[in-house]
Amino acid sequence: MAQREIARYTPSIPAAILANHVVASTIALVKWWLRNDMPFSPERMGEIYARMIIEPIDQLLTS
Numbered sequence: 867m868a869q870r871e872i873a874r875y876t877p878s879i880p881a882a883i884l885a886n887h888v889v890a891s892t893i894a895l896v897k898w899w900l901r902n903d904m905p906f907s908p909e910r911m912g913e914i915y916a917r918m919i920i921e922p923i924d925q926l927l928t929s
Contacts, residue, residue, distance in 0.1 A: 878926075884923070891919050892919060895911070895915060895918070895919070899911055
């Protein structure tokens, strides 16, 4: 996500709420992974993170 894309973001969701969601979701995902004895590789978790968190946020910011 480029800085200029964020700067052009017209907030249908306030930026502070969006930022809170991204951070909380990321922490929750890592906590789940660690508490469940890391059932997936770090690479796979990166893919899951991208699909669940990054791609939807990117779509929101670029739509």
